[in-house]
Amino acid sequence: MPLLSTAATGLLAGLHGYIMALEMFLWTTPRGHKAFGLKPDFAEKTKTMAANQGLYNGFLAAGFVWALAHPVPAVARQIQLFFIGCVGVAGVYGGLTANRKILFVQAVPAAISGALVLLGL
Template sequence: MKWLSLAAVALVALEHVYIMVLEMFLWDKPRGLRAFGLTQEFATASRALAANQGLYNGFLAAGLLWGLAGDAVPVQLFFLGCVLVAGVFGACTAGRRILWVQAAPAAVAIALVLLARG
């Protein structure tokens, strides 16, 4: 169970590295436009906001990786909780898809981390 919880945390971290790259570097490129369903005009106008948003996703990924490096369950749970809250908020304000893409994996990872603790 322990390895499964570590894998789940790592997957959430990698997902947030990917989101960071999309938002910071690919926002107004074809891949970013497709991923977020944006027009070129909107993406160009909102590029700085997206880069800021991407930086926060990078911090979430860094925190999760930090929690994995030291096998620090409280750190893992804190950052997974942040991802869960951000996902629920995003689902309520930006799009329901975020609930399944961001919040659900975090919730599963939280459950696995707690189960692995015994």
């Protein structure tokens, strides 16, 4: 797997692992409040929903790790592109419907990573 594609995939895995931790375990803490601009009472009321969302981000992180670990480069590339596409679509949707910041945190890194993979870099 080319160096830049590998690095980008690793960064996406780390990003989505971090988002998972924020949503599943830190949602009702000051760190979670700051990361998502939440008021404590709202965070408490929505913690189950956030944990579910976090689980999905964990699946994305696991998919990126799978791509990095797969021994067949052509298959690893397909796995990368699938999960990058998932993040890109979710990032665009979230940016348009929830918070524009999501577009820059998720969709832009996915687009850059996708380009690196497609260019074989």
